[in-house]
Structures are given as structure tokens and as C-alpha cells.
Amino acid sequence: MNTANAATSEKNTLSLSTLPGDDVRQIMWRFAERFELQMAVQSARSVARGVVARLVAEGARNTHDWTEEKAQVLRAFDESGLTNVFMEPEDGGFITGPKNLALALVAFELAWVDAGAATTSMAGNLALAPLHERGTPEQVRTYMQRCAAPQPGEDRKPWHGAFVLTEPLPYVGVDTGVLSGKMRVASWKEGKEPILQVEKRGRFITNIGFANFVTVAVDSDDERIKGSCMVILEDTDEGNFDAGSMTLKLVHQLSSTGDPIFNLKVPASRIIGGYTIKDGVIFPNYSHSEIIESVFRRTRVTAAIMSSAKLLSAIEPIIRYQRGRFRGGAGSTPGTPRYDLGIQQKEDALHRLADIWATGEASASLGFAAARFFDEFDSLEKEKEKIFEEQGLKGRAQLKTLRAAQEEALEFMELDVQPGKKRDAKRHEELKAKPLVQFVIGDSMANVLCPAAKLWNTGFGTTMMREAVSLMGGYGITEDCPGFIGQKWMDAQLEATYEGPEAVQRRQLSVTMTNEVFLAQLRQWIKDMRVVAGQRPGTGACTLAKAMELWDWTLQHLMKAKDADGKALYHGQRHGVTFPMADALCWLLSTRCQILDLIELEEKGPDNPVLAENLAGTVQFFTDLCHVQAARAAGEVGRICAELVFGYNSHPSWESEPKVGCNVKAGPCVCMDEMRPFVELRSKLDGCLTGSRLAKDRAAAALSQVMIPEALDYPA
């Protein structure tokens, strides 16, 4: 047997023995060393598979209203400690430092069973997020402590909040620049705090059925107030705090949603982040858009991770269903393939399941990578704020400083990739120590990772949930379907909608992905993936590197090129060009994160004695899933780029002379020499698909052999 065959044969004998458990996930998603996060996961899991699963199984989703029954979820969050995951230790929390990964893990566990329940938890945090990001110290303390779960022996009803940005048509939803919510000065006595009249109508507001306070976005309707802001309103404020009519949702019925109406008098101290008074005019310290920008850049990751949980949670019920189907008939006895494998005898069923699993892995990898990234980025962001404050930099002055830091960031990245001996070490160290330079690098990542996770995980995730439903046949579309798969499919569409639907994420990406600092990082990843490919050929890393190169070439081309009518191709309003490129980038990012998680498992797994026995088979399976996903990503990227590169040129007319070399066709053929590099790259990319279908066959075989528990651990 030659070496290549020996390697293939060894691969064929390695297989996944059981579904990946916590030991595997803790390594892949990097919380093996963090006991407090493991505790949060356990708490969320017990709530999800206990109270939440029971409610869903008993049909609590069949009502739109917020009922006493559903309110059990809130109590379960308090009692299990989940409410306090968002809080700082001084306010009753138990996790120090940034909590993006913690909140992502909690959302993942809850959404594994029901994303409506996950949303109830998330929306409470979303209400507090404007305060967390921009609130004055008093505002933060007051509301965090009111919302924290009561400690044992404490007789207090915890508060709940709602975040109110979206307004009735035709205003805020996607375009948050225009607000119909208004505020005026109601009274302002000499030497006293101004009292504001705040009017806001919300649309589709989560948690409104039980909110004690709301954080709302409003614009000034008074010359004594400058610009927009966010304000806190309480249900006991003077005036009207009306939850309004409940939304007749088809999805997420374990969260409360309605169209509230507010018309209240509140002291100006409720303006989030405070205000200053100059010449008799109130200047809020932060506009509503500054606040929502910093809120959404994190919280969208939590929504993204909910869809990942759905895909991965579908695997076990599908395997169980597939194996039990087709058992009827006299010849079907234990030990026969028909009895043991059921539908899993059929290649298509297994291949499609492998695709669902691969997508789930890639989206979880991207979502958790984004969450971890924001935890790390937090300190850089704070340092930047401090520098701006110390130097009194505002508005344009801030932008100018960041532009200068951008130049240095590019210089740093160029030095960073040079071999140690060649590089100007002094300058490298100098730039490394500059917080603003490091901030700019991180910021370029943050601006891409968050919308990419939100867009791809929820958008393509929903498409793949439909595949999951289809693999359960008719059962999939019933309320009885184990794992609530049908409901999860519908629910996923909401995750793709709220916190900014797909168009919002694509718009953001179309601007942020052309940032040279981000592109410099992408080019470094191409090199890194080539190294990975050399060491781990079966991962699809080489395919991914080539697909990244093709995407980069296409972007550069589109930014310079014009269409057949001489109009610029890469342009803010030209969604037909920019949006597909944003979609293509998401495929690349998610596959890269998936491969990096695999490497983590392979490297750190051997340190865990529990994993030792099955590690090789698990790693082989995840390697094959990476390869499957890389091939799919390459296909999507290749298709999108080819359409954009060629699709905006007009086709030669059938009357014109065919160009030399193109006369074998019945009609005229398109020959564009300037596209030759693209054609070469794309054809190499196709060649990189070598082995990807063998990987799919191996993954499919593993799926037919993996052991699963006797029954799901939550009611169907």
C-alpha cells in the first residue's frame, strides 16, 4: 500500500463515536478554563430543558399574550442566576469583565430548546445595554440593581425592561436616522432640573407585556433641546405608559411583543449618558445613533448565535428519526441494516444531514469567535474613549485622529508579518504599544465580524433549518416534531429580522469590508490558511485560501470597474454589487472560524483525559465537516464573484464578428483578456475541491454509526 492509500485507509477507520459533548465544545469555543461560564451554561441548560421545554411541549406557544404560565420563565431566569449574568459583580453579577461570550453561551443554550425564551432573556439585557454602554454611573447602578435577581432573603420584585427603537411605519425599522418619537421641555424652573415631555410609539417591542421601564430613542421637538437621544421611561411616571396591542406573532411566542404608546413627563436626568446646558439649550451627551451603534455592535452576535443553536440541536432528533423510520415489515429485525439504519441507508439523507451539521458548526464558530473578539476588544475600546476624553477630542477631531492611527495601523501590520530578523523591531514595538493603533485594527474587525455573524448565521441558517424540517418528512411540519424543529425554522426568520434585518447587515458590511486595515488582515489569513493546508490537508484550508484570494481580486476589480453603461460598479446605492460581495465574505469568515476551532480541538484535546479515547475520530469527523463547508463556501464565492465580474458587461451582439478563438460556438463568445487572472483563479479554485466529496462520504458514514442517547433529554 502506498503512503497516500495508507493515509486514506486510516482515515476511513476513524469515526465519531458519540455526539460531541461539553468537553469538546468547551475547547472549541474556548471556555475550558472558565468555570464561571461553565456554570452559566449549566444553569441555562437546566432552565431550557426544564421549564422552557415543558412550556413549549404543553402548547404555551399557542397564545400571543404574555400569560402567568409564560412568566414562569422570568422566575426561572432569576432563580437560576441567568438574570445576573449581564450584571457586574457590584450589582449582583458573578462574572467579572466583559460578558459577550457569557451571554452568547446562555443564548445558545436557551435557543437550543426555544429562541423565544432566549429572546426574553436577551431583550432584558438589551433594555439595559444603552445604560451599560453610555449611561451615567448613577443610571447604571440604579437600573442594574433594580433588574438584578433578588438575593436569598431579599424581599424585592425585580424590574424588567424593554428596548424601544423601532417605530410604526414608515419610520425607524431599518433606517434609524429618522425618528417620530419626540421630546419637548414640559417645564423648566429657574435653577431646577428641566422636566421633559416624551412621546414615543413603538412597534414590535419585546418584553413590553411586563416591562417596568423602557429605554427609548427620541428626537428633539423643541429648540431648547439639541438633537436626538435615548431616554429612560418608567411605568409610574406621570402620563401614559401603555403596553398597547400585542403582536400576533407566528414565532417566538415565549417572548412578549407589542406596539406600546408612551406620553410621559420625566426629569432630564433620564437622558441616557446625561446632558450639558449651554445658553439655555439642553445638549444630550450622546445622540440616539451613537448609543444604538455601540449597543448593536455587540448584541447582534447574541441573536446570531440563536440560529446556530437551532441547527446543531436538530442533529440528534433527525438521526433518531432517520434510524427509526422504515422499520416495519417482516424482514426488518434488529441487526439488519433496515432495522438499524432506517432512512440512514440512503445517501441523500445522510449527505443533507452532514450539510446541516457543517453549517451549524460554521455558524457557531463564527458567532462565538465574534463574542470572544468583543470580550478582548472591550479594553481597547475603553482606552480609546479615555484618550478622547483626556484630550477633549470630539466629532471631526476624533475622526482625524483615527485616520492618522489608520495609517500607522497599516504600517504595523506590514511590519508584523515580516520575519523577526528583517523587521524594524523598534518601530514595530512602538506601534504595538499605541492603543489607538491597536484599537483601529480591532475596530476594523469588529465592524465586519458582528454584521457577518448576524447576516450569515440567521439568513443562511434559516435556509438550512428548512432542510432540517424536510429531513423529518411530514413529522417535521407538525407540532409533535421532537426538538421543535418546525417551530425553530419559523423562529429563525425572526432572528434574521430583528436587531436589523439582512439589508442592514449587508449595508454595514459593504462599507466596512473595504477598509484597508481589514483587507490587510484578510490577506494575512490567506497566508495563514496556506500554512494550515500544508499541515492539515483535509480541512479545506487550501480551498478557503483560494476562495479568499478570488474574493479579494473581485473586490479590487469591482471597486475600479464600470458597467456596460459606464457607471461605477462598487457604489453605496448599488446593492446588486455590494450586497452579494458581503454575502460571499460571510461564507469565507464562517469557514475560517470553523477551521480554527478544529485546530484548537486537535491541539488542546489531548490534554483532556475524558476526550483521549475518542478524540482522533472526533477530530476526523470535524475535519471532514470543515472540508464539506469549505467546498460549499468556495462554490458560493465562485458563483457570486463570477456573476459580478462578468454580469455587468453587455453580451456581444449575435451580428458582430466572433473574436479569434471563439468561433467554435454557434453564436458570439465573450473573450475578455483583462479577466484572465480571474478565470485562472477560479479554475484553480475548482481544482481545490479535490477530495471534498470523499470527505462528505466519510462524514455521512460517521453519521450512520454515531451513538446517540435513547431519548432526547427534554420533552417533545
Ligand SMILES: Cc1cc2nc3c(=O)[nH]c(=O)nc-3n(C[C@H](O)[C@H](O)[C@H](O)COP(=O)(O)OP(=O)(O)OC[C@H]3O[C@@H](n4cnc5c(N)ncnc54)[C@H](O)[C@@H]3O)c2cc1C
Ligand atoms: C417579534 C419582534 C420583536 C422585536 N423586538 C424589538 C424590540 O425589542 N425593540 C425594537 O426596537 N424593535 C424590535 N423589533 C423590530 C425589528 O427590529 C424590526 O422589525 C426590524 O428592524 C425590521 O424593520 P421593519 O419591520 O420596519 O422592516 P422594514 O424596514 O419595513 O423592512 C422590510 C424589508 O425591506 C428591507 N429594507 C428596508 N430598508 C431597506 C434599505 N434601506 N435598503 C435595502 N433594503 C431595505 C428590509 O431588509 C426588509 O427585508 C422586533 C420585531 C419583531 C418582529
